[in-house]
Ligand SMILES: Nc1nc2c(ncn2[C@@H]2O[C@H](COP(=O)(O)OP(=O)(O)OP(=O)(O)O)[C@@H](O)[C@H]2O)c(=O)[nH]1
């Protein structure tokens with residue numbers, strides 16, 4: 001329970017939000033999406049604060065294409081790591097806007113829907129999920145197997161965390177940047193990243209991880225309908241069985257007790273107890289040691305406390321009234 005309360009965005013944080021003219025960062029993870037980027041970028045609204053593309057070691061000129069399309073784009077790299085979740089974490093750590101929007105680079109999500117997400121955040125949500133299965137949403141891409149898997153996993157999360165999500169594994173989401181500590185996804189920027197490889201959340205299970213953490217943190221989560229199209233060209237990076245199993249494992253790993261134990265163990269590994277040097281041999285033999293003044297003073301104070309005020313005659317603690325018959 002404390003985990004839920006402690007991480008909830010405070011009323012003060014919410015009051016500080018710039019609801020009149022929030023700055024918007026769009027984070028785009030991209031791995032060999034050069035052919036799709038022109039169509040994706042063409043649909044972006046004009047009033048964005050920044051566009052951050054996180055490149056996954058692309059070999060098809062993705063970075064050159066995005067720089068040509070948006071000269072002011074900020075390009076980040078995964079520094080040898082891989083995975084969509086890792087790419088998003090890199091982008092989130094770099095984002096400087098009030099609101100962060102996650103957008104795929106393959107043309108499956110329509111950037112023109114961004115104002116819908118922003119409107120929900122301005123109206124009161126902390127975290128807004130796009131949903132293909134909310135009324136008004138849809139998909140011309142999802143296969144029957146993925147639809148079934150998504151439904152089963154979604155109802156598992158709803159039962160485990162008391163939510164009523166209609167979609168779990170969809171990559172189009174937006175949130176106030178001040179929710180990042182609750183989502184705890186900025187691994188590349190966290191001190192844990194250097195020594196503890198993130199066990200999960202770095203791949204396609206990232207949306208599930210975020211949705212669960214939003215629920216655990218007590219964030220106000222709203223869904224907006226969204227329509228998903230098939231990727232325009234190129235190969236999917238997702239493998240339904242492998243990534244489905246990773247998502248299942250994420251749901252298991254995120255259960256509160258398990259997540260807390262894992263974090264404690266990681267922190268313990270990060271800062272091992274310092275080596276305490278052995279005490280030098282005392283110069284004076286123990287039987288000749290003289291007590292120093294503060295020790296004597298404390299001893300004198302304890303001696304003045306009447307015995308019956310701390311422990312009664314039977315050696316039991318006193319009753320609340322201070323007397324014991
Ligand atoms: N930077 C980076 N981006 C990635 C990586 N893996 C996937 N992406 C991007 O993440 C987005 C979603 O990946 P997709 O391969 O389209 O996966 P998907 O949308 O779940 O699956 P499909 O419906 O089959 O397209 C795309 O923009 C990818 O380019 C990666 O390792 N690094």
Ligand SMILES: [Mg+2]
Nearest residue numbers: 104106108231
């Ligand atoms: Mg896709």
